[in-house]
Amino acid sequence: MITYLSGGMENAENEGVDWRKMMTEWLKINLGHDVIDPTLESRKVMKDNNAKDFRNWKKTDPIKFKEYFRLLIQQDIDAIIGKADYLIVLWDSSVLKGGGTHGEVTIAHWVNKPIYLVNRLPLEDISSWIFSCSSRMYDSVDHLKNDLLKIYRDK
Numbered sequence: 634m635i636t637y638l639s640g641g642m643e644n645a646e647n648e649g650v651d652w653r654k655m656m657t658e659w660l661k662i663n664l665g666h667d668v669i670d671p672t673l674e675s676r677k678v679m680k681d682n683n684a685k686d687f688r689n690w691k692k693t694d695p696i697k698f699k700e701y702f703r704l705l706i707q708q709d710i711d712a713i714i715g716k717a718d719y720l721i722v723l724w725d726s727s728v729l730k731g732g733g734t735h736g737e738v739t740i741a742h743w744v745n746k747p748i749y750l751v752n753r754l755p756l757e758d759i760s761s762w763i764f765s766c767s768s769r770m771y772d773s774v775d776h777l778k779n780d781l782l783k784i785y786r787d788k
Contacts, residue, residue, distance in 0.1 A: 637717035641727025
């Protein structure tokens, strides 16, 4: 099984690396699942395209920025549709100013992938769209982990 770890990057603390690293380790040890971590995948694209300072391009060269960022978008969409079996989503304030997590959840729902959403916001602050796209919602990572053990332990 392969999971895609969706959540804030652009506006997240440490680009969302820390929770993804923790989940990757837990999934491998406890379920033997592989992980697609978009923070790691985007670093590969960054290196391959000599784009270390790509965030500056948004102001200095918007066309170059858009062309580059579309590579990242396409990579994520391809991973969700063609590789991932399910998504784990961390829904917190960092996703509200971005669009990637919203798009990833929508695409996963469209192609019938299970979406396990860990919510760190008041329920009334989650859009009806995201709420309805998610397969299951959790108030903590620990509750998610317990459920994943029940769902996938023998798969």
